[in-house]
Amino acid sequence: MIPNEEHIEESRLSAYLDSELAPLEMRQVATHVAACKNCNERLSELLTGQAAVRSLPPSEMEVPPWGALKMRIDRGPTSRPSSTRKRFIPVAASVMLLSLLWVVYFSPTDLPESNNPNLNNVETIALDLGLYLQDLDHPSTESRFEKAYQVIPAAYESALRFVGIEEKSPLELVPSQFEVLEVSIVEYRDSSPAARIVYLGPSGRIVIFCQRQDAITSFSGFVADKVKVRDTSCTSVYCSQYRALSFETQAGAFTVVGSRIGSALDDLVNIILP
Amino acid sequence: MERKKSHTYSERALIDRAKRNDQAAFEELYIRNWDRMYRTAVRIIGNEHDAEEVVQNSFLRAFESLHRFDEKSSFTTWCFRITTNQCLDHIRKSERRRQYFESSTENIDQMLAENSDLSEQALLRKDLLPIVEYALGNLSPKIRTVVILKDQEELSYGEISSILNCPYGTIASRLARGRSEIAAQLTSYGITASYFQNL
Helix, strand or coil, X not given: CCCCCCCCCHHHHHHHHXXXXXXXXXXXXXXXXXHCHHHHHHHHXXXXXXXXXXXXXXXXXXXXXXXXXXXXXXXXXXXXXXXXXXXXXXXXXXXXXXXXXXXXHHCHHHCCCCCXXXXXXXXXXXXXXXXXXXXXXXXXXXXXXXXXXXHCHHHHHHHHHHHHHCCCCHHHHCCCCCEEEEEEEEECCCCCEEEEEEEEECCEEXXXXXXXXXXHHHHXXXXXXXXXXXXXXXXXXXXXXXCXXXXXXXXXXXXXXXXXXXXXXXXXXXXXXX | CCXXXXXXXXXXXXXXXXXXXXXXXXXXXXXXXXXXXXXXHHHHHCCHHHHHHHHHHHHHHHHHCHHHCCCCCCHHHHHHHHHXXXXXXXXXXXXXXXXXXXXXXXXXXXXXXXXCCCCCCCCCHHHHHHHHHHHHHCCCHHHHHHHHHHHHCCCCHHHHHHHHCCCHHHHHHHHHHHHHHHHHHHHHCCXXXXXXXXX
């Protein structure tokens, strides 16, 4: 029995609201609250708090593709804390810049033209890569654009400076600490060929696809001349799009489709990286 | 990409297979549990992007430590334990922990100024949402977590106690404090329980 002069602890009132008390205690609290204005008011407050949270609409999101998680699982156990990612954003950005420049070199004619083709190319690619980088990392379409622009500026500015000055060969753009692990010719679903180049950079593994035949020939030529290739192989890539970039850093695994059609992304995420 | 849940296999069977490194079985567990983990993480962290990352990390952690899952609780409860730990860890380390959704007193004041009629009929769910989010965001992360697990996920005190590894009494007092603090903030805007009755 709860004496009328004693008020009920808030935690017990809250538990009463949730029917978490023993049956006898439930009856005792009910009797007391009916007679005690103070406890009745406090119970109403708790009810308000409960009702408010229950009124919140559930946040819904489509289950992200299993491939993105599978890729991380396949990479093996990691004790890396989630926040590590933030520390490697600059590294990831530099890797992305490198990838940007590769595309600028290899496929300038694939991109829309403007009065200032260099500017247009870089801008287009920067946005494109940024969108898809974020697309994998953050599938929410609502903030893709905003996030892309947050990630891109540094790479964009650097790329702009580069193309505004002079063209350089791709090999000159690759820092010496990037080791080429593998060069292979792969086939997309439409049977078009692509070069698949795998680097090992300071931030992790980078895979770059280049579709144009002349780019493949050119690239294979100077790679064969200047760097040691660990392995070559021929792989079918089930991607219907013409050009794709994929890179993996300590900050996370990124696959980037260098086209403006996002449907290829899932294919790539699921298949490209072993 | 539409993903349909398949409940052909029991959770127990899926866990057995997943423990034998059957990724398809773990994928099924992932699909079945994603929604609850995600919406819980969103409400604890207050940021959808971060929540998604945290939940992905949680499932990765779950897969890696599946061999240690003793099956004394359900897989969902175990996932909740990992996810809430990851959420609280994320908040501790995040520089943006103060940004809980876009809620701010300025936004709320503006909304209230635009709604001069504060009668229950005039305020709709969408109007109340930023106020409730703001109040929820002002709770300490530990208290907020208990409130979400109870009032959103409707878990029992026993389940929450198991997930957070806290005594029953601690859960009860955190929940009471959370509800009370939310009510106090809502009351300051003239909002009472009756506002939510017809939503």
